[in-house]
Amino acid sequence: MKLKNPIVLASGIRGNSADLLIRAAMEGAGAATSKSCSLLPREGHNNPTMLDSGGVMMNAVGLSNPGVDEEKGEIARAVKEAGIPIIASIFGKSPEEFAKVAQSISEARPHMIEADISCPNIHREGMMFSSTPEDAASVVAAVREATALPISVKLSPQAADIGAVARACAESGADCITAINTMGGMFIDARARRSILHNSIGGISGPALKPVSLRCVYSIRKAVGPKMPIIGTGGVTTGIDAIEMLMAGATAVGIGSAVVLRKNAFADIAKEMESFMAESGYKSLSKIALIE
Amino acid sequence: MALPTAAKITGVERENGIVTTFTLEPEEKPHKRPEPGQFFMLWLPGFDEKPYSVAGISPLAFAVGARGPFSNKLSSLKKGDKIWLRGPYGKGFSLSGKKILLVGGGYGFAPLRFLAAEAKNKGISAIAVCGARSAGLLMKPADCKTVFTTDDGSRGIKGNAIAAAEGLFKKEKFDVVYTCGPEKMMEAAARLAKKNKADCQLLLERYMKCGIGVCGHCCCGDRLVCFDGPCFGLEILDNPDFGKFHRDKCGRKVPL
Numbered sequence: 368m369k370l371k372n373p374i375v376l377a378s379g380i381r382g383n384s385a386d387l388l389i390r391a392a393m394e395g396a397g398a399a400t401s402k403s404c405s406l407l408p409r410e411g412h413n414n415p416t417m418l419d420s421g422g423v424m425m426n427a428v429g430l431s432n433p434g435v436d437e438e439k440g441e442i443a444r445a446v447k448e449a450g451i452p453i454i455a456s457i458f459g460k461s462p463e464e465f466a467k468v469a470q471s472i473s474e475a476r477p478h479m480i481e482a483d484i485s486c487p488n489i490h491r492e493g494m495m496f497s498s499t500p501e502d503a504a505s506v507v508a509a510v511r512e513a514t515a516l517p518i519s520v521k522l523s524p525q526a527a528d529i530g531a532v533a534r535a536c537a538e539s540g541a542d543c544i545t546a547i548n549t550m551g552g553m554f555i556d557a558r559a560r561r562s563i564l565h566n567s568i569g570g571i572s573g574p575a576l577k578p579v580s581l582r583c584v585y586s587i588r589k590a591v592g593p594k595m596p597i598i599g600t601g602g603v604t605t606g607i608d609a610i611e612m613l614m615a616g617a618t619a620v621g622i623g624s625a626v627v628l629r630k631n632a633f634a635d636i637a638k639e640m641e642s643f644m645a646e647s648g649y650k651s652l653s654k655i656a657l658i659e
Numbered sequence: 660m661a662l663p664t665a666a667k668i669t670g671v672e673r674e675n676g677i678v679t680t681f682t683l684e685p686e687e688k689p690h691k692r693p694e695p696g697q698f699f700m701l702w703l704p705g706f707d708e709k710p711y712s713v714a715g716i717s718p719l720a721f722a723v724g725a726r727g728p729f730s731n732k733l734s735s736l737k738k739g740d741k742i743w744l745r746g747p748y749g750k751g752f753s754l755s756g757k758k759i760l761l762v763g764g765g766y767g768f769a770p771l772r773f774l775a776a777e778a779k780n781k782g783i784s785a786i787a788v789c790g791a792r793s794a795g796l797l798m799k800p801a802d803c804k805t806v807f808t809t810d811d812g813s814r815g816i817k818g819n820a821i822a823a824a825e826g827l828f829k830k831e832k833f834d835v836v837y838t839c840g841p842e843k844m845m846e847a848a849a850r851l852a853k854k855n856k857a858d859c860q861l862l863l864e865r866y867m868k869c870g871i872g873v874c875g876h877c878c879c880g881d882r883l884v885c886f887d888g889p890c891f892g893l894e895i896l897d898n899p900d901f902g903k904f905h906r907d908k909c910g911r912k913v914p915l
Binding site: 383418 | 686709
């Protein structure tokens with residue numbers, strides 16, 4: 368998968384629709400990831416589903432999506448019209464369900480499938496698949512069976528050893544790692560004596576997440592070696608943030624909350640990366656990483 | 660942007676059969692002065708949170724039409740009760756022209772009343788058309804000449820708000836039409852404005868989750884109602900979803 372620039376719209380940002388994926392392309396993204404879809408439609412949680420306290424963003428949307436049957440049509444149109452690689456994000460409650468969704472979404476011919484394994488595993492009392500290498504590998508193996516398309520795996524920072532989880536994914540047939548998903552968090556309103564997110568707990572994103580994502584990408588790069596592509600995602604808001612993510616070991620950089628924190632996020636981040644590279648004498652992106 | 664802040668309900672007015680207008684006193688002042696057409700997310704802790712257009716700012720007011728579980732619960736609140744809010748969000752109306760026409764349907768008239776007050780402050784001449792199905796669903800007049808219409812003729816001119824607006828355009832010229840109400844009505848108002856070489860600004864509504872431009876749930880084509888809108892101009896007539904489709908709670912595209 369070749370990108371005109373290393374900036375990728377992250378999953379969960381701006382929807383499931385072809386129109387919004389095409390918009391990301393028009394705004395300068397190098398690739399765009401759809402919001403995760405499941406076998407059946409889901410309504411998600413009641414509001415509030417997303418909050419921004421300035422620096423710390425937090426969400427618990429509840430994986431609302433129209434279901435793979437409808438999402439397929441949106442992805443197919445985006446692949447045809449966006450002019451950039453489209454990554455279709457999927458999730459399931461079990462490896463078998465992941466496989467079914469992967470098989471179905473493959474008919475839309477996305478450039479890559481991203482398995483969001485930071486969701487609860489129904490067989491393990493709701494523990495995330497990405498918590499352990501074994502559970503992560505079980506999903507990747509099932510998706511590998513179900514599709515011939517390249518697979519990326521989106522990891523949660525909440526694993527005892529995220530490097531080991533990434534390595535297990537690679538050994539089970541993953542072609543790419545997307546790291547990271549949000550980090551568990553909570554907001555409480557003292558006067559209301561309630562958690563603010565309707566789901567009580569959610570995931571932190573935005574600038575607050577950057578140190579966590581840098582640490583995770585660094586550990587994953589050490590664990591998987593130099594060849595495996597990594598889409599480093601989490602708190603990247605500026606071109607310098609993106610460069611730091613590449614230094615940590617990422618091959619490309621995911622952009623999420625930044626699309627609302629600044630205007631023209633994709634185009635401007637790309638420009639800022641270029642001017643940093645020119646100033647600092649870097650001739651290519653591949654020369655930036657700390658670990659060769 | 661910020662987390663929700665608590666607000667005390669200082670006034671409750673039953674405006675008609677289904678609409679209650681609340682005035683609020685937030686514990687923390689909004690970070691900027693709300694403009695007509697902007698919205699706040701109103702939160703009932705532990706229940707749900709929904710977007711509401713600002714109906715006035717001194718004091719801060721919202722008109723709530725009882726039509727679902729959330730708005731019914733909200734409508735049952737009393738003076739002294741608390742609700743929580745965050746905002747203002749989105750792009751509001753921008754006032755321009757010397758003479759403007761406001762076309763409101765049902766409780767969509769509420770943000771236009773706020774706009775009429777702002778127009779008066781700026782010395783812009785405004786005429787409002789306030790329409791509803793029947794007299795019991797009409798909103799109170801704006802602080803400008805207000806023409807009432809009802810579908811059943813129980814008050815004002817019998818017929819819809821668009822017919823009355825058409826009648827006004829035959830008699831005089833308006834620079835801008837501002838409209839809020841059912842989408843089909845707003846579409847007709849936009850076409851009427853275009854036909855008469857006037858500009859148009861309207862307030863779009865979609866099922867909204869985050870309210871801040873991240874989740875993408877409130878899309879209309881490639882536009883986000885919470886982030887690019889809710890105020891849109893005549894260009895919205897070229898949007899493939901406008902007047903035709905919205906997204907349900909799962910994000911499925913369904914006819915309006």
